[in-house]
Amino acid sequence: MTNGRRLHLGLNAPPLGSSPYGWRRAGIDPLSSATGEFYARIAVEAERGLFDALFLNDQPTLHPGWETSPAPLRLDPIVALATAAQHTRWIGLVPTISTTWNHPYNLARSIASLDRASHGRAGWNVVTSYNPKIAANFGLSRLPSKQDRYARAAEFIDVVADLWRTWAPDAIIADKQTGVFTRPGGVRLVEHHGAYFTVHGGATVPPSEQGLPVLFQAGGSPEGIALAARYADAAFVSTPTLESALEYRARAAAAATARATDRPRLLVLSGAALTLASTDEEALRHRIELEGSDTDAVGVGHIAARLGIPIAALDLDSPIPLDLVDVEARRRDDSEGFVNSIVHVARTGRPLREILRTGVGHLAVIGSPEKVADIFEEWFRADAVDGFNLHFDVVEEGLPAFVDEVVPLLRKRGIYRHAYDGGTLRSHLGLPTPQW
Ligand SMILES: Cc1cc2nc3c(=O)[nH]c(=O)nc-3n(C[C@H](O)[C@H](O)[C@H](O)COP(=O)(O)O)c2cc1C
Numbered sequence: 052m053t054n055g056r057r058l059h060l061g062l063n064a065p066p067l068g069s070s071p072y073g074w075r076r077a078g079i080d081p082l083s084s085a086t087g088e089f090y091a092r093i094a095v096e097a098e099r100g101l102f103d104a105l106f107l108n109d110q111p112t113l114h115p116g117w118e119t120s121p122a123p124l125r126l127d128p129i130v131a132l133a134t135a136a137q138h139t140r141w142i143g144l145v146p147t148i149s150t151t152w153n154h155p156y157n158l159a160r161s162i163a164s165l166d167r168a169s170h171g172r173a174g175w176n177v178v179t180s181y182n183p184k185i186a187a188n189f190g191l192s193r194l195p196s197k198q199d200r201y202a203r204a205a206e207f208i209d210v211v212a213d214l215w216r217t218w219a220p221d222a223i224i225a226d227k228q229t230g231v232f233t234r235p236g237g238v239r240l241v242e243h244h245g246a247y248f249t250v251h252g253g254a255t256v257p258p259s260e261q262g263l264p265v266l267f268q269a270g271g272s273p274e275g276i277a278l279a280a281r282y283a284d285a286a287f288v289s290t291p292t293l294e295s296a297l298e299y300r301a302r303a304a305a306a307a308t309a310r311a312t313d314r315p316r317l318l319v320l321s322g323a324a325l326t327l328a329s330t331d332e333e334a335l336r337h338r339i340e341l342e343g344s345d346t347d348a349v350g351v352g353h354i355a356a357r358l359g360i361p362i363a364a365l366d367l368d369s370p371i372p373l374d375l376v377d378v379e380a381r382r383r384d385d386s387e388g389f390v391n392s393i394v395h396v397a398r399t400g401r402p403l404r405e406i407l408r409t410g411v412g413h414l415a416v417i418g419s420p421e422k423v424a425d426i427f428e429e430w431f432r433a434d435a436v437d438g439f440n441l442h443f444d445v446v447e448e449g450l451p452a453f454v455d456e457v458v459p460l461l462r463k464r465g466i467y468r469h470a471y472d473g474g475t476l477r478s479h480l481g482l483p484t485p486q487w
Pocket residue numbers: 107108109110147149177178179180181182269270271272273274275276287288289322382385386387388389
């Protein structure tokens with residue numbers, strides 16, 4: 052049953068696609084992800100498909116591989132989305148920014164500015180970072196522990212939320228006759244003394260049309276789910292199967308005791324990596340063409356790194372050897388959300404080659420528009436998810452195909468919007484205007 056719910060869609064970028072060869076295709080600008088025009092183009096295209104949001108994943112570190120790939124290139128997400136905002140009218144704009152490497156004052160100011168500049172379309176995807184390489188960019192030799200990162204994240208969000216409430220929505224009178232700009236009591240200063248931050252003062256940015264930016268969270272450990280349950284409007288999750296998506300929903304529901312009773316249920320958006328073509332066979336051929344002989348090598352390398360085992364321990368025709376994996380250590384040292392999703396599919400005992408076709412982090416669909424629509428509808432009607440955050444192997448090829456061919460099918464099935472019915476990200480997601 053959908054009970055009047057509508058499927059939500061996000062576009063997840065950069066880089067310019069998950070295929071390592073995408074940049075070499077005709078018509079693709081190899082420098083895309085380091086240009087403002089790219090973010091504007093994909094935002095316009097996603098808006099043509101009436102997507103809820105353009106969502107930028109991010110890590111403040113230079114990924115290796117720059118000798119053969121532009122994948123390490125990316126702009127600061129706020130700047131990229133501010134550029135996209137100027138070329139669009141409706142679509143939401145959600146940067147990923149870590150609470151581990153920033154200060155709440157700067158972050159509150161940047162996101163609120165994006166929210167004002169886009170007339171109420173900003174969100175913030177809260178992460179705590181798992182990549183140890185980032186630490187060196189900030190003068191540290193290692194990441195703080197996960198517990199420490201999540202404790203800092205909770206206090207960070209509290210401070211940001213207070214700063215965003217500095218100006219009451221009706222604070223500004225701006226009466227030119229009397230010279231009164233702000234009504235008495237309309238501005239509330241922040242007095243915060245905590246374990247991680249001390250902030251005395253207030254924000255310079257008043258609320259936008261949506262009141263407060265929308266909070267997303269990504270991270271599937273118990274600490275991550277607890278953070279989402281307490282603070283977030285929506286969670287971005289890595290659930291490669293319907294069963295794992297249902298399991299996440301149950302875990303989020305169990306953690307919801309920490310959620311204010313007047314808040315709607317946490318929205319869940321599952322990552323989905325799509326390779327589209329007119330038939331399933333053609334889609335598989337297309338995938339092989341895009342990744343060449345590396346189709347499986349890329350996935351094998353990813354699994355080996357996440358599980359902390361040598362590539363040589365993996366065989367395409369055998370199940371993943373979980374007995375070699377210290378699962379608890381990997382959960383502690385990596386993103387538990389991603390580790391859990393690999394362990395989940397590994398436990399099915401299916402051969403690795405088969406697993407690589409259906410997803411080892413996010414749900415992966417290699418197939419026709421009907422196949423994608425079938426899976427999306429099944430997951431949505433089972434109430435496993437509220438929507439999907441989409442990756443494409445070459446975003447500027449896959450996204451237009453999705454908008455032209457999958458979106459009409461989702462509409463026909465009665466689960467996707469025909470028009471935006473509000474101008475803010477909050478309204479796209481069906482979230483209420485926050486109380487002050
Ligand atoms: C679906 C998903 C997407 C994520 N996206 C990012 C990202 O873009 N940047 C980042 O630094 N961390 C990202 N993370 C991980 C977060 O940094 C997370 O706070 C941290 O690794 C702890 O993860 P855990 O709660 O899953 O153990 C993501 C995690 C998940 C599950």
